[in-house]
Amino acid sequence: MTKPIHYDGEPQSNATRDVITDHEPVGLRTYTPSQAVLAKSSGVFHWTPEGRRLYDYSSGVLVTNLGHNPSRWFHNFGKYLQWTPEMFRPVAQAHGYHEAVTLTAYNAITPIEAQAVERLVKNIRQSELGKRLDSVMWAASGSEGIQKALWACLHRDEKRDLIIATRYGFHGKKGLAGAVTGCETDKDRDPRVKFISFPMQEIDDISKVGKPLDLKTYQAELDKLWDEYGNRLNCLITEPYLGGGGSYHPPAEYHKLLQNFCREHDILLIFDEVQANFGRTGRMYAFEAYGIEPDIVVLGKGLGNGVPVAAAVGSQSLFNSLKYGEAS
Template identity: 35%
Template sequence: MEKLKFRNIPGPKSKDLLQKAQKFEPACSLDQTPVVWDHGDGVWIWDVDGNPYIDFTSGVLVTNLGHSHKGLTKAIQKQAERLQNTYSFPTPERIEAAERLVKTLPPHLTRVFYLTTGSEATEAAIRVARRYSQKTEILSFYGAFHGRTYGAMSVGGMRNIRNKFGEMVPGSVRAPYAYCYRCIYEKTCPDCGFYCIKVLDEHLRGNSNNNLGAVMVEPYQGAAGFIFPPDGWLKALEQWTRERDLVFIVDEVQSSFGRTGRMYAIEWEDVKPDLLCLGKGLGSGLPVSALAGTDPVLEAMDPGELSSTWGGNPLCSSATLAVLTAIEQENLSNRSLEMGNYLTPILHSLQEKYPCIGDVRGRALVQGLEIVEPDDGFSPSKELTRKIVFNAAERGLLLGKVGIFGNVIRIAPPLVIKKEEIDLAMEILEQSIALALD
């Protein structure tokens, strides 16, 4: 495979468009590497100046099928000629999409309700849980990201998401997540025996109004820095919720549809939530989300009490069917695991070589590199992270940066990536790290 050439970014066309964007779009939407995307194919993106890039963002873990997947594109084109929106009137496409999605789920989850965004799915989960439990408090976790609408922000655990937006929706109770690399309790896993779960009751005694009805959690925390809890932690949390008769909500908007090497991340430990929030990879580029649940919990809502103007529209339903077909026919969950197993040792070899990589964590094709000050090997280095990401873009690799401290590099390519593309991307990443440290 031909190596990518160095390019000055932004290129001339990108620069002109970015200047126009600054004039007509608010700055709140302009915080990416200055590359204006033009088109894509598989794991590749071309900017408006004609420069190719390997995409290691998947559009924030959306395009699991890769960019411009032929089956998905044909399904969208075909449906667009027939019917595009009905509001809540049923269509054959929506009903079939619901049936197909339910068949992929763990058998205790029997129904799905389609929406458009991940925030909508988490908001719906909060409403359903409160109705079913007849209690208003939701326990969530430090570092959690469940969306940017007010209910979703309220249960979220990142201050910068809520910063200066005033009072949040009442009823949110937060506790520390299993961020073992930076354990707030200064414990050592697994010797601690999931100490952060052991102290949840004590935590609630000081923060809850004794009206707790549900727990909401991500299998791994994406926005907080791809923080993966230790094996068994999520199952232990589920047991804790069952012992207290709470609604258990798992937010898999980001982690589902093959991303972790299984269709759903909860499959790794046979976790059985009452409600499951889905999105991103479900549409692989189209705005599709869903709330899956058990009969008893979902039946707490009366007819017409949940609806969405565009949720389950014919266009997105046809796209969902194409996505589910592609995941099955192309065996993308297993492919994600296989490519992840190839990628992980390379990332660990970089960690051994460069002391600025404090932690490598993840599973399959969702991994994070926590970048730290090389002098002490632990202090978060947001500036070094920024340099590495920019250096990589100049050399043809698009990365993202996330994390509570803004110091984690997102490693999340489309699931269709090949080994030779991983090799090229890792070569660029190493060059970018070395240059940032120079």
């Protein structure tokens, strides 16, 4: 890390910052001038080892939608994993192991996995706009979920090898997830990705709030791509709103334009809701807020409320384009 910051009256925090500086590289974290040391958290608050209370305005980088360590959530989390009070007392079993949920199953199946996938599919299909979503590919991070969604699309028809992405989105840092992030002027671009405009300037202009969006420019961009590449265009990935480098919420007609274009040309529509899901737009899923019926929706962050889990949810027929091992 960078040179550690020391604060008077924070001996434990200062010592912790020293250790991290000595043994962890700068690249492990994004820039943070505070170097805050968080010893415990509850609801919307953190506490330093010295007991100073800090307000969390970002819900753990838009992850803990329910707040930090919610009691009811933790109770159910432990129940599903079959954790009992005895597990947290000194080990009494002769063999030194507890009987509880299998935490690593690899190619096997666990009942809790079946329960999770059944509940997620049922929840998402309660919306009329989620009816085509009946299959789940689990992942450990949002960017991994994006990768799997893109793999499935590209395997549907390998002759359709091009991806459309809206500019300035953030989908990940590496691989295909990184390739569809940012814009075409960034370094190390993947030639398979073609970028189109996102209405950032119109959203920035307060005088245009509530006014209809002029869609002609965006339609022209899409038509130009189709004229140039035609059936090579496989899928289109976008975020409901841009949450990296600001917060840009487009009017619904923009997303409906993208959806109409995709439907007209049999292009798959991927909605990256890793940040926007589970209530951040006022609806359980952001596609409901925008009136969109995606072919794949990618979920994360609030899905696990701090547990590293994400999911790409789509149709079974689409996801079955991936053969054994291709999404593992």
